[in-house]
Amino acid sequence: MRDKIIQVESLTGGYDGKVVLKNVTMEAVRGEVLVIVGRSGCGKSTTINYMLGLQKPYSGKIFFDGVDIWSSPEALISARRRWGVLFQSGALLGNYTVVENVMLPLKEFTSLTRAEMRDVAMSKLELVGMAHAANENSLEISGGMQKRAGLARAMALDPEILFFDEPSAGLDPVTSAELDNTILSVNRSLGTTLIIVTHELYSIFAISDRVIMLDPEAQGIIASGTARDLADHSEDPRVRSFFGGKIGE
Amino acid sequence: MNRKIVKNGNTVSLSGRFTVKDLKNVTRVLGTSSAQSITVDFSNCQSLDTSIAVRIWSIAKAAEASGNTFKLTGMNRDTELIFDRFKAIDKWPAPPVKALTVLYNFEDIGDKVLATWRTMYGLAAFSGKVFKALFSGKIRGSITAYYMEQSGVMAIPIIVTLNWLMGVVLGYQAGYQMSQFGGELFMPALLAYSICWEIAPMMTAVLVAGRSGSAFAAEIGTMKVRQEIDALEVMGFNIYGYIVTPKMIALFAVMPLLITAANFAGMAGGLAAGGMFLKMPAVVYIAEVKKAIIPFDLYWGVIKGFFYSTIISITGSYMGMRVRGGPASVGRATTSAVVVSIFLVILVDALLSLLFIHIRPGLTL
Numbered sequence: 001m002r003d004k005i006i007q008v009e010s011l012t013g014g015y016d017g018k019v020v021l022k023n024v025t026m027e028a029v030r031g032e033v034l035v036i037v038g039r040s041g042c043g044k045s046t047t048i049n050y051m052l053g054l055q056k057p058y059s060g061k062i063f064f065d066g067v068d069i070w071s072s073p074e075a076l077i078s079a080r081r082r083w084g085v086l087f088q089s090g091a092l093l094g095n096y097t098v099v100e101n102v103m104l105p106l107k108e109f110t111s112l113t114r115a116e117m118r119d120v121a122m123s124k125l126e127l128v129g130m131a132h133a134a135n136e137n138s139l140e141i142s143g144g145m146q147k148r149a150g151l152a153r154a155m156a157l158d159p160e161i162l163f164f165d166e167p168s169a170g171l172d173p174v175t176s177a178e179l180d181n182t183i184l185s186v187n188r189s190l191g192t193t194l195i196i197v198t199h200e201l202y203s204i205f206a207i208s209d210r211v212i213m214l215d216p217e218a219q220g221i222i223a224s225g226t227a228r229d230l231a232d233h234s235e236d237p238r239v240r241s242f243f244g245g246k247i248g249e
Numbered sequence: 250m251n252r253k254i255v256k257n258g259n260t261v262s263l264s265g266r267f268t269v270k271d272l273k274n275v276t277r278v279l280g281t282s283s284a285q286s287i288t289v290d291f292s293n294c295q296s297l298d299t300s301i302a303v304r305i306w307s308i309a310k311a312a313e314a315s316g317n318t319f320k321l322t323g324m325n326r327d328t329e330l331i332f333d334r335f336k337a338i339d340k341w342p343a344p345p346v347k348a349l350t351v352l353y354n355f356e357d358i359g360d361k362v363l364a365t366w367r368t369m370y371g372l373a374a375f376s377g378k379v380f381k382a383l384f385s386g387k388i389r390g391s392i393t394a395y396y397m398e399q400s401g402v403m404a405i406p407i408i409v410t411l412n413w414l415m416g417v418v419l420g421y422q423a424g425y426q427m428s429q430f431g432g433e434l435f436m437p438a439l440l441a442y443s444i445c446w447e448i449a450p451m452m453t454a455v456l457v458a459g460r461s462g463s464a465f466a467a468e469i470g471t472m473k474v475r476q477e478i479d480a481l482e483v484m485g486f487n488i489y490g491y492i493v494t495p496k497m498i499a500l501f502a503v504m505p506l507l508i509t510a511a512n513f514a515g516m517a518g519g520l521a522a523g524g525m526f527l528k529m530p531a532v533v534y535i536a537e538v539k540k541a542i543i544p545f546d547l548y549w550g551v552i553k554g555f556f557y558s559t560i561i562s563i564t565g566s567y568m569g570m571r572v573r574g575g576p577a578s579v580g581r582a583t584t585s586a587v588v589v590s591i592f593l594v595i596l597v598d599a600l601l602s603l604l605f606i607h608i609r610p611g612l613t614l
Contacts, residue, residue, distance in 0.1 A: 052483045080485040091480035093472075105484050108491070150480075
């Protein structure tokens with residue numbers, strides 16, 4: 001039995017006093033690819049923001065490796081150093097080249113020499129197929145390349161868990177499939193736990209080990225299981241409607 | 250196809266396809282009818298667009314509100330659907346309208362006072378975090394050097410030029426007034442005091458707030474919009490140490506130098522004005538300035554520079570960090586950064602001036 005790496009317990013939260021998530025409980029086990037799906041506005045990105053400690057919940061707790069991330073500032077900082085995030089836009093720093101972006105966390109948190117940092121960064125860029133663009137300005141590359149570079153940066157410190165907020169958003173199907181393959185290879189080769197927010201059906205079937213579905217009216221989880229199970233066997237009309245009934249047939 | 254709107258007694262018949270172009274015509278026929286009971290017959294109406302439908306709908310509602318009867322008959326399915334949607338939206342509440350009453354004005358003032366209080370409170374809390382990062386974090390040399398270049402080196406031409414011009418204007422104005430009673434020899438002293446005590450530090454602070462404060466807010470605001478700040482935060486970076494303190498340290502380093510340059514530029518402006526308008530030899534001007542000012546007057550600008558650096562870097566960064574949503578918010582942050590920085594600079598300048606007259610050697614009240 002694999003151990004739980006992140007647990008969300010009775011989480012209630014939202015924006016400006018408005019509740020988006022109510023009493024949500026979920027967890028991810030080490031090494032799995034957990035995909036969070038649901039209609040727009042159901043709180044997928046909000047859930048990730050809470051897991052990342054970017055927002056403090058109205059109530060409930062988030063445990064990373066058994067430690068409540070809000071129990072002390074140090075707990076949050078130490079958790080953050082063990083995870084990586086790929087935001088929707090890639091969130092690369094515009095003043096830097098691609099390789100400098102990947103070197104950022106290494107510069108901040110390690111005592112490697114500049115040459116060593118560059119080697120580590122290049123190896124991560126190689127992993128995501130971006131080594132050829134290492135010296136490009138990070139804002140002058142395509143959206144798909146920015147996301148790959150963002151993924152390389154997120155992996156710079158070999159995180160135990162990687163979060164993805166809609167990695168396929170704004171990408172064409174081919175680039176999206178390539179990114180899915182890259183994401184999957186990270187999980188398979190490094191054993192990194194992946195938590196992915198998406199509503200791309202192709203990606204859900206291609207990469208997920210387990211799927212959690214959120215719903216805006218329910219303000220929480222309405223289904224959990226493998227993508228195949230949810231698509232083929234769910235009795236819930238909201239789940240059936242999301243998966244379209246014929247996906248994967 | 251021809252469109253026709255025919256009024257026959259209390260019945261108005263529409264035939265053909267009606268679009269927004271017929272709005273005026275439909276309004277003229279239906280809106281001016283004073284009959285107590287009107288029937289609009291759509292039997293020959295093939296279609297009508299939403300603009301025409303909503304006008305008929307509003308005329309019908311107005312008629313019913315004043316006790317008249319307004320009937321819509323003979324509608325085909327499509328037309329009926331349009332009116333059904335209007336009926337459906339009636340159940341939704343209208344947006345709240347704030348009445349423009351005296352109470353509203355008080356509420357508005359109260360809201361603004363509270364917003365100002367929240368900004369100042371937020372700014373104070375933000376300052377605390379920045380100073381904590383400043384004293385506990387490491388100095389990021391290359392980033393700091395970049396901001397020193399942007400805020401310092403690049404600002405020298407505009408600061409020197411404007412302060413020189415201020416010196417010329419003040420020298421000419423003061424010299425002209427004093428020459429009325431033969432006191433033009435006092436112009437250099439007056440000018441040197443004004444420049445060193447107030448004009449040069451203040452002009453420099455205003456220009457740096459306009460150039461760098463706004464740039465800090467825009468840069469950080471854009472980073473917020475692009476989730477770069479979130480990315481740094483979840484990577485474990487101390488964002489105050491990484492984003493704000495390099496800007497602050499850079500201003501600490503360059504502001505005193507800029508003010509010193511502004512002092513000399515302003516006094517050089519006075520020298521030019523003296524030569525041009527008062528025919529005052531340069532040696533006389535310089536000798537008078539030397540007699541008037543003491544080193545403390547130059548150091549004073551440097552001291553002020555540290556206060557202004559703190560205000561401009563923290564305010565600009567804080568306004569940038571407050572950005573939420575899209576690009577419009579970045580524009581507002583930039584404006585706020587400049588306005589609040591200049592306000593605080595003047596406020597602190599007033600307080601420092603009170604202190605100045607008590608600590609400057611040779612100055613008595």
